[in-house]
Amino acid sequence: MTTLRGNLRLKLGNFELNSGDFELPLQGVTVLFGRSGSGKSTLLRAISGLDKNTRGSLHFAGQVWQDGKKTLAPQRRHIGFVFQDAALFPHMTVRQNLLYALKRLPKGAAQPDFDDIVTRVGIADKLDRGVNFLSGGEKQRVAIARALLTSPQLLCMDEPLSALDWRAKAEMLTLIEEVLQAYKIPLLYITHAPAEVERLADRIVFMQQGGIERVETLQQALSRPDSPLFDDEGAVSVLEGESQEIEHGLRPLKMGNRTLWLSDISELHKSRVRVRVLARDVSLALSDPQHLSIINHLSARVLELIPEGQHRMLVRLQLEDGQKLFAEITEHSARRLEITPGLELFALIKSVALAE
Amino acid sequence: MVEIFGVEVSLEPIWLTLEVAAWTTTILLVIGTPLAWWMARMQSSSKIVLEALVALPLVLPPTVLGFYLLIILNPNGYVTEFLRFFGYEGQLTFTKQGLIVGSVFYSLPFAVQPLMHAFEAVPQKLLDAAATLRAGILDRFFSIVLPLSQRGFLVAATLTFAHTVGEFGVVLMLGGNVPGETRMVSIDIFDHVESLEYDQAHILSAMMLIFSLLVLMLVYGINRRFGVKVG
Structure with missing residues (x-):
């Protein structure tokens, strides 16, 4: 090159x-x-x-x-x-x-x-x-x-x-x-x-x-948790996917075999798009909850836990298609769920925004 | 000789004045442009020295300037000798050519200063942009700097011309009073007054007054039009 x-x-x-x-x-x-x-x-x-x-x-x-x-x-x-x-x-x-x-x-x-x-x-x-x-x-x-x-x-x-x-x-x-x-x-x-x-x-x-x-x-x-790209909103992850036709008033985004649903249905000029997810908008669950208003549940594996101070933990996850995602939880929750590297769990994403 | 209001007046000094002023303006625009550009882009502290040198004719009594020019340009001096070497046969004192040389020095700040300020006002960013669009140095100057400095050129040309028309001290020292060669209108008026020919002095003065007023009005008119278009 x-x-x-x-x-x-x-x-x-x-x-x-x-x-x-x-x-x-x-x-x-x-x-x-x-x-x-x-x-x-x-x-x-x-x-x-x-x-x-x-x-x-x-x-x-x-x-x-x-x-x-x-x-x-x-x-x-x-x-x-x-x-x-x-x-x-x-x-x-x-x-x-x-x-x-x-x-x-x-x-x-x-x-x-x-x-x-x-x-x-x-x-x-x-x-x-x-x-x-x-x-x-x-x-x-x-x-x-x-x-x-x-x-x-x-x-x-x-x-x-x-x-x-x-x-x-x-x-x-x-x-x-x-x-x-x-x-x-x-x-x-x-x-x-x-x-x-x-x-x-x-x-x-x-x-x-x-x-x-x-x-x-x-x-x-x-x-890296100390990335200069993170401002006062804390850690951010960027996921990439192929956008699909709008369904149920939502924009599906294909990531490997999984789909991420976007509420932003503004017109897109390209198929490959990036979305931005704040770590504090990601929660973790050990099993896939069925009765929940949050629609984006992605199975993931824990890569590492990074203490952030003030009793908060940053959990770095790997999704099925290899993309990385940060979740921010309290130390108390980490202990209660016994989250350790290698654990398989579900990331619940409360809000996803198109990167811009 | 023409007769105006029953008074015999020679218009020769007027034509000579306009000729000298036209040459001076042309020469100064040609020399002054690169000089002003160089000075506008200069960043070292020697710029102060150069600016002071260029401004010198503004403060120096014209007789002082004329005196030094008389010494430097004298027929046996280095400058004339140097020009002789290239086949020059005339002389620079008490001639029209000498007057033009003198006027160029005398009116230098009036050409260089407006040009320099106009050049300084052209944003460096535009020149950078032109460079990335593959314009070389001269290309950038002619396609960007010149059109954006139109007003500076207009001001420089007018001031130079007007200032040369009005010069007296340098002409007197360097040119003397040779009819048809160095007798410019300001000298002529002075002569008439000295010999108590007030009628001739009146007519020439009035003509100069009207001429100057018309030139300035023309310039401000143009300037205004440009002002709307460019600014």
């Missing part, structure tokens, strides 16, 4: 990026995650060559992008970049912004399908508008279309949703997923919102104090 491999340093005023060695597969979505000031944006700028003072090394597939002081200019890296606030050219219409990318394609490069991209991104009816007359969400759509029209080898997005309201955010996440599915371009995505990570990420680069702390898959990142 082709990778993005390197070790980058960049000093900006008082801030110093020192990434350490990294190697990222060029496939799917890699999220750069960390607090503000952790160096996510600086690392992405260094990767895309936007700062001439970058030092170190960077190899993209077979190409050398950075070698000591030698930097390959960003216009030669074939990167599509979506900035936090779109960075559309204010003196041009939407169409002119898009053509700016198209006109500068290298000779002999594959011509991207303008109509297809514009339609998919949902701006076909806005081509002749001035960019100052677009809403925040529309601006980001144009920015994404413009990035796609460069036929990029790599897409970079720097907190593209941070300036949008929740509705626009949800639409953009769906759009980003569709775009990735349609054009199969690897994506480097910056965010500090765990919900976006859970929705999009294949792997996560955790950043701290200007360096890369660790790189993990989403499953790995969600399997």
Whole structure:
């Protein structure tokens, strides 16, 4: 598999990026995650060559992008970049912004399908508008279309949703997923919102104090109880399944031989979806209870018990199809039910939300 | 010589003034643009020195500037010698060319400062975006920076032109008063007043007044139109 491999340093005023060695597969979505000031944006700028003072090394597939002081200019890296606030050219219409990318394609490069991209991104009816007359969400759509029209080898997005309201955010996440599915371009995505990570990420680069702390898959990142992805809602699990036709007013989600029922029946644009389950919404039972309002009962095996303090236990479970799930129970319940690793039991899920 | 209200007036100084001002403006836009761009992107502390140097003609009495230029550009000086080496045969003092050189120095801040501020106002993010869309450095300048700095150029051109039209001290020191060569309108008016030819002075002054007013109104008019369109 082709990778993005390197070790980058960049000093900006008082801030110093020192990434350490990294190697990222060029496939799917890699999220750069960390607090503000952790160096996510600086690392992405260094990767895309936007700062001439970058030092170190960077190899993209077979190409050398950075070698000591030698930097390959960003216009030669074939990167599509979506900035936090779109960075559309204010003196041009939407169409002119898009053509700016198209006109500068290298000779002999594959011509991207303008109509297809514009339609998919949902701006076909806005081509002749001035960019100052677009809403925040529309601006980001144009920015994404413009990035796609460069036929990029790599897409970079720097907190593209941070300036949008929740509705626009949800639409953009769906759009980003569709775009990735349609054009199969690897994506480097910056965010500090765990919900976006859970929705999009294949792997996560955790950043701290200007360096890369660790790189993990989403499953790995969600399997440690101290994951930086957990905020004040406590531990979270992400389950993936194939969505089915709506039945009894519920959305079935196939996970192996089991089905998870979702009460959210909003329209889905894809079959493979992720759901987010809070550990505190999962209860445990030793037998499958029949007379219960909770409909989601999944058989599971206990992997480990992790004391959380305040007499609470986090129980890590493995479902039949191999996916992992956290349940949060009291120490008292753990003792009463004699829960130990290896025990087979049932996880009762009180509420499931689509990840977004 | 033309007759206006029964008074014989030579319009030559006016045409000369406009010619010198036009050349100065053109040259300063060509030289000033890269200089202003360089200064706008500069981050080291030496920027202060450069900014002070460029602003110097604003504070320096024009006679001081004219005096130094007279010394530096004298026919036996290094600058003229240097130009002789490339086959230059004229001289830079008491000639039109010399006046233009002098005006370029004199009006430098009026071209560079508005351009620099216009360039500084172009968000770096837009240039970054252009780079990721495969625009090289010059491409970025012409496709993004220039169109977004239109007003800066308009202001720079007008101020440079107007300021050159109104110059007096530098012209007097460096150009003297050669009819058709260095006698600009400000000098001419001064001459008329000195020789108590108030009628001629009146007519020339009034023409300058009306001309300046018209130019400024034109510029503000255009500026306003642009203002609505760009901002």
